[in-house]
Amino acid sequence: MKAIVGVKRVIDYAVKIRVRPDKLGVVTDGVKHSMNPFDEIAIEEAVRLKEKKIVKEIIAVSCGPKQAQETIRTALAMGADRGIHVEMTAADMDKLQPLHVSKILANLVAKEKADIVILGKQAIDDDTNATAQMTSALLDWPQATFASKVEKEGDTLKVLREVDGGMETIIVKLPAVVSADLRLNEPRYATLPNIMKAKKKKIAKMKPGDCGVELKTHFDVVDVSDPPVREAGIKVDDVDTLIAKLKEAGKI
């Protein structure tokens, strides 16, 4: 099986985010970036499937400016075989929406004749949680989202999903799109030999146009601002006072 895994370069989870002075986004210049944590889990799952000889080739795909190559290199160091960098300017990156990414992925699936797409369930910058779902719709493939366990059974995948109500097991026919949730696996740290081997692996460059996608925005960002500062709570002495206060605030 050929696997396409999407990896996104996002602001590192540990960074303190600051709103840009023009209030239309957050500061990204000079800020530490790394691979989206859920995408690390996706790559790890693909590598494990390759170690089990279920997947034969892993292609890591990233859409973004020149620095997206670093993210692809990390994926290669973890065990992906080659990369595709869909290159765009930083300004265009601002316009990039999950629908564009899904169209690009669908196009690459057709070009590469891939059998499985593994994505992180959501990116930690926009938290959209839409790319996997849209990609499967565009491909008319079944989707197995929020996966916390993936097993191959013949020409199907048995996937354990973490959903709001609890855990759900589904069986999807291959080819399929899977989105990785937190507990799917624990990503490996790239070993030094693999980091050095990754130097020789190829990264192909493409433009969104090559994948039949024009980066047209469908909406404008009007305002980006910090969430309101959390106010202090109050302590009450007993349950009666609690009920009275809640009634006062109109909550019950």
Place this chain on the structure above:
Amino acid sequence: QPNQLRDITMALNASRRYGSIISPLLRANQARSLSTTSRRCQELQEKQADFYGLEHKELQSSLKKLIDKEINPYVDEWEAAGEFPAHHVFKLLGDAGFLGVTKPVEYGGLGLNYRFSVAMAEALGSVHCGGIPMAVAVQTDMSTPALTRFGSDYLKKEFLVPSISGDVVSCLGVSEPNAGSDVANISTTAKRVGDDLVINGQKMWITNAFQADWMCLLANTSDGASHHTKSLICVPMNTPGIHLTKRIDKMGMRCSDTAQVFFDDVRVPAKNIIGQDGAGFMYQMIQFQEERLAAAALALSPMDIVIKQTIDYTTTRTAFGKPLLHNQSIHFRLAELATEVESLRALIYRATDLYVGGADVTKLASMCKLKSGRLAREVMDSCLQYWGGMGFTNEVLVSRLYRDMRILSIGGGADEVMLGIICKYMGTLPKLPKTKK
């Protein structure tokens, strides 16, 4: 900023013509560019010219992940226990390739150049104590360089291969109770008896000794002029006659086990001598270059981290109605310290480049070691002051590193020895009368 200069010049010319109407605009422009400059400066500082390439940074990011996951969560526990599980940690590092960065590929290493070692040392410095990086450096830069360069194929297969894979823990046996800085004066002997060597003597301050599987031992194998009588020998630590008595109770590096080791008629095969019999002292001197550069590089990240943590702390801690950091004495002092750290970093990078190019960097490496020991003490001491009472507790990193970094001016070549080496290169040492031995 040529555009700003042009704007200001134009505004100045305009103000001469239109008088006071323009000057508030000019002042506003200057004020605006000054206020954004601070923020823009912070954002720009990531884009410095880089000493490290993509692979070095991947190495550092991977090692930091390993440290964050497998080491830092347990450091407090290990410090309290007085020992970290060396076999466990070394195996994790070995599996990821971090114990053989510069070692030959045919023995399991990666055969990369010394710049990768320095990259690794800077990343190792993100461990929340000094003991573990020091223990790792013993394995990678103290007990194995001579073995790698001069050891026989048999010795390399027996001792180097498992040290690189992380399957064994090693230690370096040079210092003795009566000979630390004065290495030539060690008295441990290894007398030839048939095909064996019989070792008698004692070693002191041996890091990793309690957990080590083998020791790179410096001993006297013959009589005569002290610089030509010594050999480096690979000694398995389970050989009968080796006794570890004291677990030395140290003020810092508390999770690193340090021992006094006694040798009572310890027998090892003579083929365990690394390289040439009698060349041990010279090999050890060569080994010291890498040890000293590594020690200096290890100090960089702790200093960066403590300065940053001190900035964060003094931002939130207020006194007399304002954050401590607003006091010029504090933010200026931190700027001074940061300047010194960058200077040391530049010196280390320069020495590394020259070393990678094949030069002898004994003088520069000694300067790096001297500076790092002294600067680390200064940074930790100055920063601890700004933490106030909190700095004096065992609940903060700055006090632990204050204790841990103190050894840097003593171990691996005391400051005074470094100064002597530098003076030798400067030609300023007084000429001693030749004494007959």
